[in-house]
Amino acid sequence: MIDINLxxxxxxDVVTSLKTRGFVFDNQFFxxxxxxxxxxxxxTQEVQQERNSLSxxxxxxxxxxxxxxxxxxxxxxxxSLSKQLESDLNEVQELLTNYLLQIPNxxxxxxxxxxxxxxxxxxxxxGKIKSYDFPVMxxxxxxxxIGLDFEVSTKISGSRFSLMKGDLARLHRAIGQFMLDMHTxxxxxxxxxxxxxxxxxxxxxxGQLPKFGDDLFMTKKSDNENLYLIPTSEVPxxxxxxxxxxxxDDLPIKLTAHTPCFRSEAGSYGKDTRGMIRQHQFDKVEMxxxxxxxxxxxxxxEMLGHAENILNELELPYQVVTLSSGDMGFGAAKTYDIxxxxxxxxxxxxxxxxxNCESFQARRLKARYKNHxxxxxxxxxxxxxxxxxxxTMVAILENNQDKNGNVHIPRVLQKYMAGKEIIYSKK
RNA sequence: GGAAGGGUGGAUGAGUGGUUUAAAUCGCACGCCUGGAAAGCGUGUUCAGGUUUUAUGGCCUGACGCGGGUUCGAAUCCCGCCCCUUCCGCCA
Numbered sequence: 413m414i415d416i417n418l419x420x421x422x423x424x425d426v427v428t429s430l431k432t433r434g435f436v437f438d439n440q441f442f443x444x445x446x447x448x449x450x451x452x453x454x455x456t457q458e459v460q461q462e463r464n465s466l467s468x469x470x471x472x473x474x475x476x477x478x479x480x481x482x483x484x485x486x487x488x489x490x491x492s493l494s495k496q497l498e499s500d501l502n503e504v505q506e507l508l509t510n511y512l513l514q515i516p517n518x519x520x521x522x523x524x525x526x527x528x529x530x531x532x533x534x535x536x537x538x539g540k541i542k543s544y545d546f547p548v549m550x551x552x553x554x555x556x557x558i559g560l561d562f563e564v565s566t567k568i569s570g571s572r573f574s575l576m577k578g579d580l581a582r583l584h585r586a587i588g589q590f591m592l593d594m595h596t597x598x599x600x601x602x603x604x605x606x607x608x609x610x611x612x613x614x615x616x617x618x619g620q621l622p623k624f625g626d627d628l629f630m631t632k633k634s635d636n637e638n639l640y641l642i643p644t645s646e647v648p649x650x651x652x653x654x655x656x657x658x659x660x661d662d663l664p665i666k667l668t669a670h671t672p673c674f675r676s677e678a679g680s681y682g683k684d685t686r687g688m689i690r691q692h693q694f695d696k697v698e699m700x701x702x703x704x705x706x707x708x709x710x711x712x713x714e715m716l717g718h719a720e721n722i723l724n725e726l727e728l729p730y731q732v733v734t735l736s737s738g739d740m741g742f743g744a745a746k747t748y749d750i751x752x753x754x755x756x757x758x759x760x761x762x763x764x765x766x767x768n769c770e771s772f773q774a775r776r777l778k779a780r781y782k783n784h785x786x787x788x789x790x791x792x793x794x795x796x797x798x799x800x801x802x803x804t805m806v807a808i809l810e811n812n813q814d815k816n817g818n819v820h821i822p823r824v825l826q827k828y829m830a831g832k833e834i835i836y837s838k839k
Numbered sequence: 840g841g842a843a844g845g846g847u848g849g850a851u852g853a854g855u856g857g858u859u860u861a862a863a864u865c866g867c868a869c870g871c872c873u874g875g876a877a878a879g880c881g882u883g884u885u886c887a888g889g890u891u892u893u894a895u896g897g898c899c900u901g902a903c904g905c906g907g908g909u910u911c912g913a914a915u916c917c918c919g920c921c922c923c924u925u926c927c928g929c930c931a
Contacts, residue, residue: 471857
């Protein structure tokens with residue numbers, strides 16, 4: 413949620429900024445509803461004040477044993493007026509916050525302006541793309557030779573799920589373990605185990621609700637309560653600080669978790685239907701940082717470095733792009749995507765997304781810290797994949813294949829695979 | 840799932856319809872005292888919002904788990920829900 417005071421004081425700037433990310437701000441609606449809110453609120457508070465003082469008078473009169481019927485009569489009218497105004501005020505305020513919840517975050521000044529991914533800017537390209545003297549297979553063809561079985565997963569659950577067996581399943585586990593170990597042992601994150609089902613308050617806090625409910629899998633807890641499968645562990649990790657006032661000494665908070673993620677991919681029919689690129693269920697190791705406002709952009713660079721370290725260790729070629737204003741997610745002020753090289757597609761594909769949400773989520777979460785002046789100030793929240801496990805495995809299969817369809821296990825993963833160096837194909 | 844008890848400012852905890860402006864204690868901050876400290880004494884110490892002010896601030900509204908209701912007036916009474924504790928049942 414963006415700061416309503418910004419809308420009151422710098423409306424035009426906000427409108428212009430939002431336009432760069434394709435959001436059309438309803439100026440007239442806002443001004444209308446805001447002035448209505450102001451009028452009703454002032455009037456409501458006046459009436460409440462009068463009611464309170466008259467009610468107090470009644471109390472005093474009665475305690476003295478005097479007759480209060482005249483005052484009672486007077487306050488009866490005021491009281492019903494007050495009720496009416498209170499409900500009017502509620503209505504207007506609900507309208508206003510509902511609108512505010514729909515508004516995406518403002519892009520940071522360093523974000524390239526553009527309407528879609530075509531305006532993304534490549535920051536750097538790392539690693540050497542191998543050349544292959546044989547026709548490369550994609551990960552589905554390789555996978556089928558070493559334990560990837562979409563026929564079975566389709567039978568069990570339908571499309572966009574996968575089932576792995578044997579060394580491949582172990583490789584998948586090894587990747588997650590390795591990433592988690594890197595973040596906890598070398599990057600200073602605290603490992604977390606989190607719920608995979610979360611309530612709607614949590615999703616409202618991180619911005620998936622109310623606007624993107626269609627992308628979530630929902631379960632029913634009871635007649636009047638639903639729980640949602642997490643689309644990313646950003647949700648539980650970031651919500652750890654909801655409704656908290658954190659002491660300055662405890663910042664930054666750096667959390668990581670390896671969890672499955674569940675997405676209905678409602679708006680992506682026909683995209684990446686083959687293979688493991690776009691699934692309803694996938695594993696991801698997530699990094700989350702909670703920082704002081706002045707530290708958040710330093711933290712963003714740091715997190716990018718942490719994700720890059722993983723790819724460097726795995727010896728996978730990648731590039732880093734800064735997302736343009738129109739390509740960023742709802743809550744982000746600035747986002748870096750890391751894209752890994754996939755030989756079968758002859759292009760880089762997203763494997764990580766690292767965002768600074770500034771105070772956007774913190775405002776929804778009521779996540780604050782006590783600054784050195786003793787004032788409560790909203791924290792900044794950042795999240796990033798470090799990395800998507802399934803897509804990392806895809807990249808390893810494709811980049812490390814040989815002409816016999818064997819997959820060479822990256823050196824850093826071998827200790828997680830009992831020293832195994834190659835997964836041999838059944839070809 | 841069943842039964843009982845509970846949820847009040849940073850902590851403990853009092854408060855069963857009206858001077859509650861949420862007591863008291865602890866903690867914390869500042870001041871006095873002191874060579875310095877402790878003790879003691881004094882003062883202060885929640886959040887959100889509105890409005891006004893150059894500003895410190897002032898005035899006002901709301902918040903006692905959440906949401907409704909009754910009432911001129913609700914922390915207090917009524918209804919629904921959530922969470923916690925203990926016991927029972929089930930279960931890994």
